[in-house]
Amino acid sequence: MSHDDNSGISRRHALECMIWAGTGIVWTMSGGVPTSTLLGTANAADAGFSFLQISDSHVGFDKPANPNALSTLEEAIAKVGKLPAKPAFMIHTGDITHLSKDTQFDDAKQVIGRAGLDVHYVPGEPDIIDENNGKAYLDRYGKGTKGYGWYSFDDHGVHFVGLVNVVDLKGGGMGNLGTEQLAWLADDLKAKSASTPIVLFAHIPLWTIAPDWGWGTQDSAQVLQMLSRFGSVTILNGHIHQIMQKVEGNVTFHTARSTAFPQPAPGTAPSPGPMVVPAGELRGVLGITDVVYRVGNQALAITDSTLAG
């Protein structure tokens, strides 16, 4: 009997499982599909492993939407330390800093380092606006990467790919990967069997959410085509400072909250800029994302939690 199979588990069945197991069930949302995890079996070491996503720290941001983005990053990292199961590592999906300044990179490194986890980064647009067009980022995070900082690695049988879609942006366009990176990706994926779970992460969403706000990547269709033969694909992004999820075939798309400030939902504001929320509500719209991979499960379980929780 499988209790964490996400293919059509009914509420009644879930309740039966609860009675059978004599314990509670943690519900997580995976791409809009509810996935249940028995509390008693939620041992990452047995079931698989988990990793953590943080995004859009904007260290250096000090405007009304959050006068101290460094302190909310500190809160987010403190929350990471309190997770019941220690993540295997962390990914940061860009906008580490607000202006690519050395002090901002240094502050981010110092605070994020407190989590005691390996961190895999991809840059956001504000991370490559130093005088040398991205050298500051690559000096810090570019070791072992290709081009402007893209790379892949394997962990627990999952193939992870970090892509850069914030360089050489074209007027009127959205995020951009470019031909060199796409060729590298095609080559990188070639040797992988179709049953290898793929987790791909980049700053700007790889599916089009709001073209008039630039929330999409103009050449992402080629990436999705390359991924179509894989049974399990999870795409994690940041940039839009809010959670959005979509499932398309075997691909689950998910965007994370920011640790710095919220941005409005498309169509609800004149621009995607920082959104000021009433005092006391900020921490309810900032947060971190925990991703659990369980062996045998097609989709990864993604749990978002806010700094207020």
Place this chain on the structure above:
Amino acid sequence: MNSLLRTTRRSALRLAVTIALGAACPQGMALADDPPPAKVTIDNFAFTPATLTVKLGTKVTFINHDDIPHSIVSIPGKFRSKALDTDQSFEYTFATAGDFDYFCGLHPHMKGKIIVTPE
């Protein structure tokens, strides 16, 4: 080369006129052949005005009023600003006539155009 020479000559002439007028000319007063400076503001991830028409030789100031950095990048690469933090600005003097499309290098959906008319 010719246009560069012309520009240099014009600059030299202006310098001479400036020196000649000297004390008679109130400080900061623009010369008759200097078109007034123009401004493009960035608010809510948009350039205002989106299309600006100026005379040849006009200095245009782009100023960022947003809480997020923006930049000015011309298509196809005539001018490019560094990232502008809140209330920072970038100036560019348009020395040739024509249409100049530009966008924000960080948020490329933001587009604008400067139309420079001959003197």
